[in-house]
Amino acid sequence: MGRVDLRLMTRSADLPRTRADDALKALSRSANKGRLWFAVAALLAARKGATRRGALRGVAAIGIASATANLVGKNLFPRRRPAAELLPEHRRLTKRPTSSSFPSGHSASAVAFTTAVAMEHPGAAIALAPVAAAVAYSRMHTGVHWPTDIAAGAAIGVGAAYATRHWWPRTHEGPAHVTESVRLAALEDGDGLLVLVNPHSGVSGADPTEEIKVSWPRATIVYPEPGRDLVEQLSEELTRSPGDIKAVGVAGGDGTVAAVATVAAEYQLPLVLIPAGTLNHFARDVGVESTAESVESVATGTGVEIDLGYVEISGTEGDTHRWFVNTASLGGYPEMVRLRERLEARKWPKWPAGAIALIRTLRRAQPIRLELNGKPHLVWMLFVGNGSYAPKGFAPTSRPELDTGLLDVRYLRADLPYSRARFVIGTLTRTLGTSHVYRQHDLRALRVRLLDGYRRIATDGEVGPLGQEFGFSAKPDALAIYRAHHDA
Template sequence: MSFPSQPSEPPATTRSFWTGGLPRRLSDKDRALFQVAAGRNWPGARAVLPRLSRAADHGLLWFGAAAAMAATGSPRARRAALRGVASLALASATVNTVAKRSVRRPRPILEMVPLVRQLKSQPITTSFPSGHSASAAAFATGVALESLGWGALVAPVAFSVAASRVYTGVHYPGDVVVGAALGVGAAFAVRGLVPTRRQLPAPGRPYTEAPALPGGEHLVVVVNEASGTAAAKASAVRDALPLAEVIECAPDELTATLDKAARSGRALGVCGGDGTVNRAAVAAARHGVPLAVFPGGTLNHFAYDLGIEEVQDTARALEAGDAVKVDLGRFTPGPDGAAAGYFVNTFSLGVYPELVRLRERWSPRIGSWPAGVLAAYEVLRGERPLEAEVHGEPHALWLLFAGNCIYQRLGPAPAHRYDLADGLLDVRVVHGGRLPGLRLLAAALAGPLSRSPVHAARRLRRLRIGALAPRTPVAYDGEVAHIEGELTVDKLPEALTVYRPPVRA
């Protein structure tokens, strides 16, 4: 079957239609470039580019790449994947809702493109700009802004997808260039809303020196066996620090093992979640030794706020003897009759302790994040506000939160601490009343230093809480205990010395 030939150059009477609203001179040059690309031999491209172009339909190639990156378990890779997907989403929305409707440019004439290079299913949308190129550039740029290593892996694929749109004849070169520029812009727009880790201030202050322990010499590292990745983390620590003594122990032996390890080495190392780090911090402060943290839990808030994401980060800090001073939060009296309890991240009363209890019960069966969502639904459905006195005034509270140092915004909600030795408590209160879920959400989005009939936030050095009923649950660094009567929350300023990796330029 033959088709009537189409003119390679539209008649003058229809030129304005074919330019699609673009300046005529630019449109003519773009078509000339397209003719050159269409007639040129692209060595090795025939087996790759059409398949790659189809794989990128609807962003499927990039969603698959993001899933593969997240599956590595690296926090940096997960952040890069999430940023790439967010950038892609913004770029795609911009191209499809604004750009393509503003310049309705027809697709190139296919007779100039060899049949073997053409796609089996031709797109029906307008040609300008290239949505595939926008998505590819947005994903690659978003990934690179968070992780240069992953960006270097993704960039050649993104470039090939953009080139495939000209190779298969569905876009002019100008469509691809403008689409890629929009994608890059979308990635930087996302970065403007949610800063990358490199944009954040150096984690922790004030800087202090600690013993340099190359190879982990004179370091004792305690690994919590209850951590889901305990065996892998212990092996990684041994590989990175061959001179360190690594001890794996059960949760019921953790406190005694940490105390013994703090007495026997020049520094104490710990691998586990925030609850395990809490116990290690108390032991390190008691014996006056620096603490080396290896993230091994689900959330690892304390480690991440120090700029520690991988075993190698802590190994670099130990090699250089680079450390910071860190405040230690305290509440008195402490749990189970102790004189005091301590926290490196947060202390809370109200619905959160019950949420933590349910999450920890269900997470071994369904995973941490689903357990957290289900626990939040269960708690908010059946709990009553906590009755207590705050600085002598009676209150009904859904939540009282005290953070060890001020939590700053990382995007739309407070989630990161830049200074771990500011001497302050970040106190947030959600008042009792109807619709507790909406009240908690409003408090989270409002951030620090806010007041409303629903919530309040203050920066304090000391907090007094009274009239607590017997066996009132409290949560601190993911642990749950029970207290009653009067309670004081304050700080031990710069009580800890913690290894922190040198800041990279």
């Protein structure tokens, strides 16, 4: 290895003097302590979406790569740096590093950042790859690293980038898979369409009313009445005009969408989604990214059928039921979701936002004694998802499929010592799959009976009625949604 290193260094030293010598020296210095990559990350993070995710993943990868190369590698494998005399004087750095030569920390950071960006935005990584390669080569060109130092650093960088997926797995991109495509009524100019508009949804609170009027001039538009339940309000509208309403639409955030979707399911009407919220989780899952897509599908009558969750509730307020499009829960889970989404709205990545929300919620949680399908349990919180969510930790963020016919049941045990602390450690290290305090099951139905009184259930983040017994089930093809055909 030493002979190969020396031979390659000699060949590099024999290269004729050019302007590239000064450029490589400047580039090498700019990457000290990762400054170059942090500047690039700031530029990438300025744009929302894949580039921002790539920047955040890249910074995390640099942290892992730098610690591995500089704190571990250099201490385990001390090695002299190349002698200054091997290179012409004009190529030598003014201030040569004195730490171990093996491995190259600059190369580790450059490759870690570029590989991590590639996981989120391959196009940006292609533009960065020549810069990363130049930084790595500059360490040999300026005589401060052997070629094998650079190769080892690059290997560490690749490993560090992939290590970020342990804590921050890549989520499903694009719409969730739906097998059943259906023909729905084509509504010319929105004739027969009742749309509920929440003008206060979204980051800027922009009212989508004018866009809806232009798109569907014959549609009926209503707004939430202050202090009134949305489901009750829409149900009254539908009862007042039986037969005239052929579809219901909604422009708002996830809470508004969930309420309108439950009404659509109850009255067996198709749903029109107009993404107008801050996060639009459900619309993204379904595959509706813009109003224009909904306009096209309403005009052509194309759509899909998806599953819904259903829960029968027995309690002090009599027997009732509720639909849910996303999640239902007992305990502190709704509070955790709301806190996580507030952090996400402030540009926090999903995983750190979920971890912070989880820790804060668990500090205030009270244990719940209950039976799950007849078996007694003591839990901190219970989560029931409509469909199988990913990832399988306690901060689910996406659904690869919307027609599995399954419920995603997750709970945190409270009958084991230090269960909350063990759960947090398992979440942070992503080892929940082997933890005794966390359980996850995909079920078609779940029966829950509380053993210590009554509690309110939350569906899609909204607090519901008091109950003591809850019967959860998945209802296949319960909701039709207008959506354009997507290629498989």
